[in-house]
Amino acid sequence: MLLSQAAKNESEARQGWTYLGKMAIAVFAILTCLATLKFFTEDKFAPKNSGLGGALAQPRLDLLLVGSSHSRKSYDMRLLEKQTGVANSFLIAYDGAELSTISQMLDYLVARPEHCPRYLVVEAYSSFLARRPDLQDPRYFADAPPSLKLTILHSYLAEWGYRSALLDIFDLVVNRGNEEIITYPVYAPIMESRSYKGGRTDFYFPGISVSEFTVLKAKVNGNVPNPSQLSAFYHILDLARTHHIAVIFIDTPLPLPVSVNPDIQALKNDFKQILGARHISYIDGDQGYPIDEPELFSDSNHLSSKGREEFSRRISIVLKAWMASEAAAGY
Numbered sequence: 001m002l003l004s005q006a007a008k009n010e011s012e013a014r015q016g017w018t019y020l021g022k023m024a025i026a027v028f029a030i031l032t033c034l035a036t037l038k039f040f041t042e043d044k045f046a047p048k049n050s051g052l053g054g055a056l057a058q059p060r061l062d063l064l065l066v067g068s069s070h071s072r073k074s075y076d077m078r079l080l081e082k083q084t085g086v087a088n089s090f091l092i093a094y095d096g097a098e099l100s101t102i103s104q105m106l107d108y109l110v111a112r113p114e115h116c117p118r119y120l121v122v123e124a125y126s127s128f129l130a131r132r133p134d135l136q137d138p139r140y141f142a143d144a145p146p147s148l149k150l151t152i153l154h155s156y157l158a159e160w161g162y163r164s165a166l167l168d169i170f171d172l173v174v175n176r177g178n179e180e181i182i183t184y185p186v187y188a189p190i191m192e193s194r195s196y197k198g199g200r201t202d203f204y205f206p207g208i209s210v211s212e213f214t215v216l217k218a219k220v221n222g223n224v225p226n227p228s229q230l231s232a233f234y235h236i237l238d239l240a241r242t243h244h245i246a247v248i249f250i251d252t253p254l255p256l257p258v259s260v261n262p263d264i265q266a267l268k269n270d271f272k273q274i275l276g277a278r279h280i281s282y283i284d285g286d287q288g289y290p291i292d293e294p295e296l297f298s299d300s301n302h303l304s305s306k307g308r309e310e311f312s313r314r315i316s317i318v319l320k321a322w323m324a325s326e327a328a329a330g331y
Contacts, residue, residue: 035174039149042177045184046143050195052105053143055090056115063089063323065198066105067123068097073302074252074285076312077199083316084323086119091198096136098128103232103239104155108148110243117245118331119323122236124249124282126267127220127301133159133228135168138176159228207295207304216257216300223266237278246326248319249275253285253311255297281322285311 046053055061063086065071072093081089092105102122109115133155135141141152153173157165180187194200225233240247249271258264268284275282289311290296296307303311 031174038178038181039173040146042142042181043145043149045181045188047188047191047195049192050198051094051139051143052092052108052148054195054198055092055109056145058088058090058115060088061090061109061115061117062086063119063121063319064109064117065089065091065093065121065123066097066102067091067093068125068128069093069095070125070252070301071123072198072200073205073298074308074311075199075315076308077197079309079312080199080316080319081197083313084320086323089197093198094137094140096134097123097140098125098131098133099229099232099236100133100155101135101140103235104148104151106236106239107151108145110239110245116243119326120240120245120247121319122247122249124251124271125301126251126264126271127218129225129229129233129267129270130221130223130263131229132221132226133232135172138172141172142177142180203305205298205302205305205308207306208297208299210294213255213294213297214257216255216297218254218258218261218264219300220261220263220267223263225267225270233274237280240280244331246323246329246331248281248283248322250283250315251285253289253291253296253303253307254301255294256292258300259286259291283315283318285315289314 043053046056048054048057055064063084065075071091075091077089077091081087094101099122106120109117135152135156141149144152153169156169159165160168194203237247239245251268251271253259254264271282272284296304296310298304298307
């Protein structure tokens, strides 16, 4: 009888483990389906007036500006639109977006003639030229269509390796952005109210004090261009030439204590040399701009609202003249 009871207990234990196994498989299957559904559809929830989703929603892109938060906080898109006379303009900006990220987005856009810009302004933030490519803003991945998502993941794995990247990728694909999807009816109108053609024109960023200004430090990873960034740099130039896009590179203003950093100046010089060799325009935003005025900056690498307005007025004149010269040259 004891043997019979033991056999019964063993059978029940097996049934219990089988049940748990089936439950685990069912849960895994459901989560896999949800993650797959999110991967292929979440770009449909992208804002229509900011980021990549906003650019793809435009009927036409005559002037496209693309970069990181430096670009977002440096260009007043309403003012730029008014002073250049280019109505079909847009700014794509993601936090931490460097040349490798910009290259990916441009690859996607130029493959679709309706989204290929005529004039292109690329952020030439000197510090990012020396930085190892990384994905700092998960919104970029969320806004990307499925084919671009695959490019992003492949690039991330190639740069960081499977051991370092897999957990980050799992988090990016499965966890990030779920709250925006769930709250979309509320979230979308709020996001739309915070942007105009990709720029944060309605946001107010105060300037810093003199004491804060004097202790600002450059955020830079040395003075040697990262090989991956350099490769992306050349790829952007090749894309512009192949698709007959007029391109200009602009490094937006940095506060004086940061601008004078030797590493920053060395990287600016790399931009100048590479672009000069190809006869492509490069604008160092520090030149002719009052970079010694604290109220024009909100931190070590971003303009304040007052600084943004001042820079936008100045750069509008430059862009208008540049586009006129490129049009005369046949672009």
